[in-house]
Each structure stands twice: as structure tokens, then as C-alpha cells.
Amino acid sequence: MRYPLETKQLTKRFKDGDDTIEVLNAVDFQLEQGSFTAVVGPSGSGKSTFLSIVGALLSADEGQLIVDGKDISTMKDQQLSDVRLKSMGFIFQSANLIPYLTVKDQLQLVATLNKQTKKQSLEKIKAMLDDVGLSHRINHYPHQLSGGEKQRVAIARAFINDPAVILADEPTANLDEERSKEIVALIKQEVKANNKAAIMVTHDESLLTYCDHVYEMDHGHLKQR
Amino acid sequence: MFKLATKEMGFSKVKYGLIGLILFLIASLVLIVSGLARGLSNDNIAALETMTVDDFYVSEDSENVLDQSGFLLEDLIAEVERGQGWEPLITQSLRLDHAENESKLAVTLIPVLPSDQLYPGVIEGEDLQANDQLNVVIDQTMKADGVSIGDTLHAEDLELYFTVIGFTENQTYRHAPVIYMSEEAFYVEEISPHKVANAVVLTESNEEVRKTISATLADGVWVNRSDIVDAVPGHSSEQMSLNMMIFFLIVISVFVLGAFFYILTIQKLNQFGVLKAIGAKNKFLIGTTLLQVCILTIISLTLAVLFTWFTSTILPEGMPFDFNLLNIAIYTGLMLIVSLLGALISSRRIIKVDPQQAMGRAE
Incomplete structure (x- = not known):
């Protein structure tokens, strides 16, 4: 079976003074199509490092990272940014929207980077914003949106390029409990509707009920719960 | 993007x-x-820059400054006639009184033959004629001083009255306007008692004339217009x-x-x-x-x-x-x-x- 994302013996070490810490220790991991996977663990357990590496933002020291059937662990920076553009959708802790772009333009930018024409993308953008319930905010700037609305834009931005993998890094860290549930439910809804694979790093145990699989990061080892 | x-x-x-x-x-x-x-x-330097001549013969010890250079021309005129490829360049600082509004103006006087290359022609008014009348054409910057055509300018030092008949453009030298007068009038009025020049210029490139000038006028050197321009005080x-x-x-x-x-x-x-x-x-x-x-x-x-x-x-x-x-x-x-x-x-x-x-x- 081919996975949207797969790691084989993924290892990452950091130097800490004279010691070397194995943040990731020979991690084998498969992400299934259409599944929503959570990674939990105490801070410093390496779960963010894991997400950075599978998100092609950081390179591993050893092992393979296979995205959409291609081994990207030996790729150069330029190629990696193409992988991120075409195969990954990021949802960050703070929505990380571009302050000077309207909601529509945030999504348009990603589509433009992906060489889509305005015509092609506009329909998709409208549909996508409809999905996340922001049709009425299409011409608003980020500073005019609430925290939950920003995160919804970020979700729409992550999905707009039809990526193979969605990566969410503590997407609810800045939201209250009710909003958190709404946002995670929305991510799940979009994952299922578009048949995508998603990984979410979180420390909020109450959100795990929305996930199909839960992994725990412990001293560089990734174990399924 | x-x-x-x-x-x-x-x-x-x-x-x-x-x-x-x-x-x-x-x-x-x-x-x-x-x-x-x-x-x-x-x-x-505009008056120099707009000159169409490029070869200047100046005194060896003048450091290319026109005012510090000078020749007596009688011997040269005996050898080569005027209009045979050379012209004298005379500049003379002058203080003029403007009768109409009682202001004093510092100018540079250049006597020329109106038919000659050194005379720039007017953009307004009448051109100079080769006669002994005390007519002048002046740079248009003097309009700012209130001078207009028909005005009289009094050179107190020379006890002469000039009549303005025309304006030229880009004719300034040493931050003062240049006024042109007929060479005939210049000598008739004995502004200079002898035939003199600060520099001799070649109006056409003629090796023979050049050699004759070098031989006739002692202690001179040939320089380019740019050398003269660079040596203008202050420039x-x-x-x-x-x-x-x-x-x-x-x-x-x-x-x-x-x-x-x-x-x-x-x-x-x-x-x-x-x-x-x-x-x-x-x-x-x-x-x-x-x-x-x-x-x-x-x-x-x-x-x-x-x-x-x-x-x-x-x-x-x-x-x-x-x-x-x-x-x-x-x-x-x-x-x-x-x-x-x-x-x-x-x-x-x-x-x-x-x-x-x-x-x-x-x-």
C-alpha cells in the first residue's frame, strides 16, 4: 500500500553542549489516506521536530522521508520548497496569515505560487471559503478577524492547493475550549471530505476524540496508543 | 509578484x-x-564653452589664465593678415553704470569683428556692424539687472557711453555677462592704444599659420579650449x-x-x-x-x-x-x-x- 507520507528509520540528533540528544530515534511511521492522526507528548519530547521534518522544513540526519511515493530526504532547498508548495498544507499555531492580504488574497497567493491562473483559482477559493464558513469575510484583512476566523482562513489556505498531507502544529494553542473543538472538527471535516491525510501535533487530550489514530512521542520514540 | x-x-x-x-x-x-x-x-565658462574654436595660443607663464596672458599683435599682422585663419581674443573687465536705474554692473568686454567666428550672434535685437559706433550686444542675463534694448551703459573709467542693440545667450564669463562691441570702435576709441590680444585663436586648423604664430609671438604655448576652461579662476x-x-x-x-x-x-x-x-x-x-x-x-x-x-x-x-x-x-x-x-x-x-x-x- 502506498502512503501519502511515510518515514523509515528517521533519526535526528541535536547537540547539547558536549552531549548529543537523539530527538528522533529511528522513527517508522505511516500516514494513511483519509485519516486524521494526532501526535501528543510532553514539551521537549520532539513532536514539533518530528512535524518540521515530515513537513520538509527541517532535514533529518538519517532515514528516509517518503512523500507521495517520492523519497525527499536527499532533496535540496529549492526542490523542498516545491514539495511544500504542492504536497503539503500547513496550519500553524498562530494562524500566521500575511497581514496585508485580504482573506481572498491569502488563498490567491498560494494558488499563484502554484502557477494557477486567477480564473482557475477564484472558483476554488470561493468554494473553499464556503466550506470553512467565511464567505462573508472574503474581503477582510487578518486584523479584522477573530482568532477562530483566522485559523479557519489558515485551514482554507492549507487545503487550497490540494496537497497530499495536511500538517497542523498546535492549531488550537491560542483558542478557547469551544473554539478549539470547532477548529479541530473543521479540520477533520475537510480531511474526510477531501480524502486527505492529516497530522496534528497537540497537547490537548480533549481533542483526541476527533482523531483516527493517536501517537505518543516519548524520548525520540513514536508509539501508537 | x-x-x-x-x-x-x-x-x-x-x-x-x-x-x-x-x-x-x-x-x-x-x-x-x-x-x-x-x-x-x-x-x-559658458562664453568659452560655446566658442567654436579649439586652439588657443597663450603666454607660456600665464598658467592658461586668459587675463594673465597677452601679446602685441603688430608683428603677427605683418606676417599673416587678419582673417587668414587666426583671430585675436581680447577680454577686458569693465564696470558699467546703467543710466536708467543707477546700478553698477561688472561685465567682460570682448571686441570682435561681427563677421568673425568669435561673435556669437544675437537672439534678440540687432547684430553688431563693423563700424566705429559704440553699440554693444550683451548677454540676456543682464535683463535681470533691468537692462533692455536701447539703454545706455556708461563706462566711467573709459568715459564712454555704449548703446545696447541686442541680446545674446549663454555668453557669460567669470560669473559676469559678456558684452560684445565692434573691434573697429574698440581701437577708434583707443580703449587699447596698441593692437593686443590675451590669446590668439585658430579659426581653421592650418599648420602654416600655427607655425607662423609660434615663430612670431615669443614665449607662447598652444593649449586646448578645455585647458583654458579649467584655468578659469574658481571654476x-x-x-x-x-x-x-x-x-x-x-x-x-x-x-x-x-x-x-x-x-x-x-x-x-x-x-x-x-x-x-x-x-x-x-x-x-x-x-x-x-x-x-x-x-x-x-x-x-x-x-x-x-x-x-x-x-x-x-x-x-x-x-x-x-x-x-x-x-x-x-x-x-x-x-x-x-x-x-x-x-x-x-x-x-x-x-x-x-x-x-x-x-x-x-x-
Whole structure:
């Protein structure tokens, strides 16, 4: 079976003074199509490092990272940014929207980077914003949106390029409990509707009920719960 | 890329507006100072610059300064007649009283044969005639002093009255207007008792005449017009100090603009990280930044050119200022390159941005 994302013996070490810490220790991991996977663990357990590496933002020291059937662990920076553009959708802790772009333009930018024409993308953008319930905010700037609305834009931005993998890094860290549930439910809804694979790093145990699989990061080892 | 560039500028109008304002002020200063440098230069040497002759024979010990050079011409006239390829150049400082408004004017008097190359012709009024009448044609800058055609100018030292019959243009020398009079009148009135010249010029390149002049007039050297221009008192030092100002302004603008664009970039490093994380390449980000700088610079420079033009129209008459398009093109081009250079300095920081920082925390 081919996975949207797969790691084989993924290892990452950091130097800490004279010691070397194995943040990731020979991690084998498969992400299934259409599944929503959570990674939990105490801070410093390496779960963010894991997400950075599978998100092609950081390179591993050893092992393979296979995205959409291609081994990207030996790729150069330029190629990696193409992988991120075409195969990954990021949802960050703070929505990380571009302050000077309207909601529509945030999504348009990603589509433009992906060489889509305005015509092609506009329909998709409208549909996508409809999905996340922001049709009425299409011409608003980020500073005019609430925290939950920003995160919804970020979700729409992550999905707009039809990526193979969605990566969410503590997407609810800045939201209250009710909003958190709404946002995670929305991510799940979009994952299922578009048949995508998603990984979410979180420390909020109450959100795990929305996930199909839960992994725990412990001293560089990734174990399924 | 263009859209992203303009959207950001539209969103942060004040920030970009202020940088644009600084750019506009520096550019205006560069253009105005350079216009002034050219204007002053014209004021000092225009009469020489517009001469169509290029070979000057001056006294060996004159250091190429016309006023310190002089020859008696009787021997030369005996050898080669006037109009056979050479002309005498005589400049004489003169103080004139303007009878109409009782002002004193410092001028340089140049006696010429009206048929000769050294006579520039008039742009207004009547040309000089080869006769002994005390008519003069004067540079149009004297209009600012209230002199008009038909006025009488009194040379107290010589006890002579000149009548203005026409105006010339670009005929200034040593920051004073040049007045031309007929050579015949000059000698008839015995302004000089002998046939003299500060320099002898060749009106056509004739080796024989050249040799004869060298042989007849002792202790002289042949120099180019540019040597004479450089030796005009004050010219080199004036131009050097103004050019120095322009040079420093441009160097300063490299650093000021460089610093501005650097701070702007540093401020946006987080955004660049996010953009890189979602797949934007360095080329795209640097391209967008340079495009912003280009747009900003072109707008500011256009306004600066307009402002300089406007300034040149409201400057008091008689103020030496030259609004020269070639000159402006050169300096605006230079400013554009300078601001792009300033922006390029911060491009290094964009390349170094780690997309991982978009993750919000690094372990």
C-alpha cells in the first residue's frame, strides 16, 4: 500500500553542549489516506521536530522521508520548497496569515505560487471559503478577524492547493475550549471530505476524540496508543 | 509578484510613504545641487564653452589664465593678415553704470569683428556692424539687472557711453555677462592704444599659420579650449566642491536607504518564514522586495524631477540654475541603482530565513 507520507528509520540528533540528544530515534511511521492522526507528548519530547521534518522544513540526519511515493530526504532547498508548495498544507499555531492580504488574497497567493491562473483559482477559493464558513469575510484583512476566523482562513489556505498531507502544529494553542473543538472538527471535516491525510501535533487530550489514530512521542520514540 | 508588492505598499501606506519622502528629498537635493553646479559652471565658462574654436595660443607663464596672458599683435599682422585663419581674443573687465536705474554692473568686454567666428550672434535685437559706433550686444542675463534694448551703459573709467542693440545667450564669463562691441570702435576709441590680444585663436586648423604664430609671438604655448576652461579662476574649485556634495549625497543615500530597507526586511522576517514554509522561493521573495523598491524609487524620482523643474521656474531670475534633461537622466538613473543596491544588502537576510521558524517555536 502506498502512503501519502511515510518515514523509515528517521533519526535526528541535536547537540547539547558536549552531549548529543537523539530527538528522533529511528522513527517508522505511516500516514494513511483519509485519516486524521494526532501526535501528543510532553514539551521537549520532539513532536514539533518530528512535524518540521515530515513537513520538509527541517532535514533529518538519517532515514528516509517518503512523500507521495517520492523519497525527499536527499532533496535540496529549492526542490523542498516545491514539495511544500504542492504536497503539503500547513496550519500553524498562530494562524500566521500575511497581514496585508485580504482573506481572498491569502488563498490567491498560494494558488499563484502554484502557477494557477486567477480564473482557475477564484472558483476554488470561493468554494473553499464556503466550506470553512467565511464567505462573508472574503474581503477582510487578518486584523479584522477573530482568532477562530483566522485559523479557519489558515485551514482554507492549507487545503487550497490540494496537497497530499495536511500538517497542523498546535492549531488550537491560542483558542478557547469551544473554539478549539470547532477548529479541530473543521479540520477533520475537510480531511474526510477531501480524502486527505492529516497530522496534528497537540497537547490537548480533549481533542483526541476527533482523531483516527493517536501517537505518543516519548524520548525520540513514536508509539501508537 | 507585482500584486503582492503593490498590495503590501497599499496596506502600509505610511511606512512606505515616509521612505518615499526621504528618497524624494534626497533625490531633489541631488538634482537641485547638480542643476546649480551646471548653472554655476555655465555662468563661469559658458562664453568659452560655446566658442567654436579649439586652439588657443597663450603666454607660456600665464598658467592658461586668459587675463594673465597677452601679446602685441603688430608683428603677427605683418606676417599673416587678419582673417587668414587666426583671430585675436581680447577680454577686458569693465564696470558699467546703467543710466536708467543707477546700478553698477561688472561685465567682460570682448571686441570682435561681427563677421568673425568669435561673435556669437544675437537672439534678440540687432547684430553688431563693423563700424566705429559704440553699440554693444550683451548677454540676456543682464535683463535681470533691468537692462533692455536701447539703454545706455556708461563706462566711467573709459568715459564712454555704449548703446545696447541686442541680446545674446549663454555668453557669460567669470560669473559676469559678456558684452560684445565692434573691434573697429574698440581701437577708434583707443580703449587699447596698441593692437593686443590675451590669446590668439585658430579659426581653421592650418599648420602654416600655427607655425607662423609660434615663430612670431615669443614665449607662447598652444593649449586646448578645455585647458583654458579649467584655468578659469574658481571654476575647478567650484565644480569640485559641488560635485563632492553630490558624491556624498549619493553615498549617504546608499546607507540611509540600505538601513531603511534592512529594517523593513528584519521586521518582516517572520512573514518571509511563513511564505517560505508554504512554498515561496527566495527568488520570489527577493523579486517582490526589489519590485517594491523599484516602484517606490520611480515614484519618488518622478516627483523629485517635477519638484526640481518647479524649483527652477520659481528661482529668482539671474540665479544660475540649469535644468538639463541629460544631467537629470544620469542622476535619477544613479539614484535608482543606489536604492536597488540598498535593497540588495538586505536580500541576504531573506535568503537566510529558516522556514522552520513559521512553526512558532523551535526545539
